[in-house]
Amino acid sequence: MTVTNMHRSRPNWLRIHAVIVFAFLYLPIAVLVLYSFNGAGVGGFPPRNLTLNWYRTLFADSAIWDSVANSLMVAAIAVLIALGLGIPAALALDRAQFPGKAIFRRLLLLPLILPGIITGLSLLMLFARSQINLSLTTIVLGHGTALISVATTEVFAGLQKLDRAQEEASLDLGANYWQTFWRVTIPNLKLSIIGAALLIFTLSMDEIAVSFFLIGRDNTLPLEIWGRLRRGITPEINAISTIIFVFSLVAIVLWYRLRTKAESSPEFAAELIETAVQGD
Amino acid sequence: MFSRAYRAVVTIPPLLWVMVFLVVPYLLMFCYSFWSVSASQTIVHAWNFDNYRQLLTVNVYWQTLLRSMWIAARVTMFSLLLGYPLAYFLSFHADSRKELCYQLVIIPLWVSYLVRAYAWKTILGSEGLLNTLLQYVHLTHHPLDFLLYSPFAVVLTLTHIYTPFTFLPIYAALEHIPRNLIEASHDLGASPRQTFWRVILPLSIPGVLAGATFAFVLSLGDFLAPALLGGPSGIMISNIVVSLFGAAYNWPLGSAISLCMLVLVVSLLFLSERLEKKWSFS
Numbered sequence: 001m002t003v004t005n006m007h008r009s010r011p012n013w014l015r016i017h018a019v020i021v022f023a024f025l026y027l028p029i030a031v032l033v034l035y036s037f038n039g040a041g042v043g044g045f046p047p048r049n050l051t052l053n054w055y056r057t058l059f060a061d062s063a064i065w066d067s068v069a070n071s072l073m074v075a076a077i078a079v080l081i082a083l084g085l086g087i088p089a090a091l092a093l094d095r096a097q098f099p100g101k102a103i104f105r106r107l108l109l110l111p112l113i114l115p116g117i118i119t120g121l122s123l124l125m126l127f128a129r130s131q132i133n134l135s136l137t138t139i140v141l142g143h144g145t146a147l148i149s150v151a152t153t154e155v156f157a158g159l160q161k162l163d164r165a166q167e168e169a170s171l172d173l174g175a176n177y178w179q180t181f182w183r184v185t186i187p188n189l190k191l192s193i194i195g196a197a198l199l200i201f202t203l204s205m206d207e208i209a210v211s212f213f214l215i216g217r218d219n220t221l222p223l224e225i226w227g228r229l230r231r232g233i234t235p236e237i238n239a240i241s242t243i244i245f246v247f248s249l250v251a252i253v254l255w256y257r258l259r260t261k262a263e264s265s266p267e268f269a270a271e272l273i274e275t276a277v278q279g280d
Numbered sequence: 281m282f283s284r285a286y287r288a289v290v291t292i293p294p295l296l297w298v299m300v301f302l303v304v305p306y307l308l309m310f311c312y313s314f315w316s317v318s319a320s321q322t323i324v325h326a327w328n329f330d331n332y333r334q335l336l337t338v339n340v341y342w343q344t345l346l347r348s349m350w351i352a353a354r355v356t357m358f359s360l361l362l363g364y365p366l367a368y369f370l371s372f373h374a375d376s377r378k379e380l381c382y383q384l385v386i387i388p389l390w391v392s393y394l395v396r397a398y399a400w401k402t403i404l405g406s407e408g409l410l411n412t413l414l415q416y417v418h419l420t421h422h423p424l425d426f427l428l429y430s431p432f433a434v435v436l437t438l439t440h441i442y443t444p445f446t447f448l449p450i451y452a453a454l455e456h457i458p459r460n461l462i463e464a465s466h467d468l469g470a471s472p473r474q475t476f477w478r479v480i481l482p483l484s485i486p487g488v489l490a491g492a493t494f495a496f497v498l499s500l501g502d503f504l505a506p507a508l509l510g511g512p513s514g515i516m517i518s519n520i521v522v523s524l525f526g527a528a529y530n531w532p533l534g535s536a537i538s539l540c541m542l543v544l545v546v547s548l549l550f551l552s553e554r555l556e557k558k559w560s561f562s
Contacts, residue, residue: 014369018381021366024440025388028399031409032391035402043408045416089294096287104295107302113494114545115501117518118538121525122305125312125535145301148294177286206392208504213525222394229398229508238402241395248390256383270452270487273445277490277552 029245036238054235064240067224074140074220075204081144082200083193086151091185093152094159112149112276116209119146124213135216142210147203151196153275158192191258198255202248306542312535321529331536341520341537348516351435352500356446358439359495360488363447367487368480371454382451385444393441397505400437404428404509429511437509438499445498446491453487454480485559493552497545517541 035042039049058064092098093105111119123142127134166188170180186193208222215223221244225237314327335341370381388396403409406423414420426432457480465475503518510516517537524534 014365014373017365018369021362021443022384024362025385025443028396028403028440029388029391031403032395032399035409041407042402043405043412045409045413085294085297088290091290092287092294095282096291098287098291104298107298108294110302110546113497113549115498115518115541117501117503117521118309118542118545121521121534121538122309123301124525125308125531126301126305129308141301145297148297177283202390206394208394209502212522222392225392225394225398226504229394229401233398233402237395237398241392241398244395245391249387252383252387252390270448273449273494274452274487274490277449277493277549277556 032238033242033245036235036242038235042233042235042238054239057234058236058239058243061236063219064221064224064236067219067221070136070218071205071221074136074143075201077140078143078147078204079197079200081140082147082151083197085144086148086196087155087189087193089148089152090155090159093156108152109149109276111146112153112272116146116207117213120210120213123210127214133216134214136218136220138214138216139211139220142214143204143207146207146210147200149276150200150203150272153272154192154196154199155189157271158189162188194258195255198251202251205244309535309539309542312532313539315532317530317532323531331533334533335536335540341517344515344520345517345537345540347431348500348518351431351438351514351516352496354435355438355442355499356492356496358435359442359446360492362439362443363491364450364484364488367447367451367454371451385447385451388440389444394504396441397437397508400433400440401428401509404433404436428509429514431510431514433509433511434506434514434516437505438495438502441505442495442499446495449487449490449494450484451487453484457483482559486556489552489556489559493548497548501541501545 034047036054037050037052038044038047039051039053040047089108093101098104120142123138123145124134127138132138162185167180167184170184171177175183206222207220208226211220211223212226219227221240225240228237312323313331314329316324316326316328316330318324366385370378370385374381401408404427405411406425406428408428410427411420411423414424415422461479461483462475465479466472470478500516501518503516503522506514506516506519507522510519518541521534521537521541524530524537
């Protein structure tokens, strides 16, 4: 009884604090969604003339949908680049010894914690010096480079849990490295790889600080929104944001159901931050 | 067990990529920072320290750098003040609603960073939700104009963005504290307050350090929130870099400032790691 009282007496202000933090976190999101239906514009209390007009405007707005298509394409290729290099990088960190390994790991992880402006500008200088014109390709290269860190972290964590004996058995039974890689290593890493792909895709869709400096003629969605914010704002931006938010929620639910099937911890976002900051 | 060829195949491609797209660009930035721009707007490859001298002597540069650090420090502090008690509550008192609450903290991360900054703009503006609401209930008669286009708006927005990021590692650290340590502390007669200060807090310090470093570093380098909500008084160092790479066309000076940020960030990471090692219990 005393123990229960002790636990019950303190959390009151903690509970109030939690409610306040949640209110703070969700206030802008609620406003965003609510005002996407507001006939009278982005601000103003109370909301007036609820309408679907902004969604109609949005669906007729080809510039936005072009930028959405660009973003989807950029994100898909960025996933391929980040995984294509992040998986080998994780294998290298897990199983190879080479001079400069510690520095290699640091450099690889650096874009995760570095303000995007530094990654963006340094790449801009590279492309300018090598006379490469800015386009969606340069954005893809930027996203790929920045997000290898995510793929490496996730896959490396998966490798740490992998039972090496399975690979040994496969090699002993006469499979070569290539077969072992595709039939034993990759299937065991499936969840890590899917998780990394989803995260990289989302981060790329939302990325703006690096893209800001590498943009050519074609906009990605965040840059399209950015351009409009400077010209004056309408609830059309609320509408597109609401739609993307709903899609993200669906993705989270799917991801969550996938993850609970496996025994992996749901704390990997925290691990990612710790790896970014502390490098191990 | 793995052959040399296997190791070479997994090592060389990422190594090359890192060389071309990370090492070379950083080196280029380093070189640019010692070059200069001629009157006809071409880059002069004459090595000198002028850009660094300007950075230290021209008031607007170092003052903006200091202001950015002050904004980032406030963001970090508020994110910790919001994130730590929440993480503590979830870890120790949320009982069956723990999983749901955890998801509720994560979900805002899926709303685009830019869109959240924009949402705050629609709340804080002179025609925005907050001002019209205050006038609607007759608390004020004129729009409060310090809300938007001020350092306050930048700190508020960045705190909103980095609170979940600060929460995550703290929550992970709290979850990893063996519960029998806390029971032992109670059994040995410590009050809940003592248990918190002497057992729980010290064990969660590595998580606090990770979250604080993340929030500080990323808000220090931000240029979107200040451009959108900061106004002239809320300009941060990255906004100056953006203009130096854009209209002002002074890449060398912009590189020098970026490089200072890079050095600052890497030193902070180094410091954070040292502190983390000191505090982590083995």
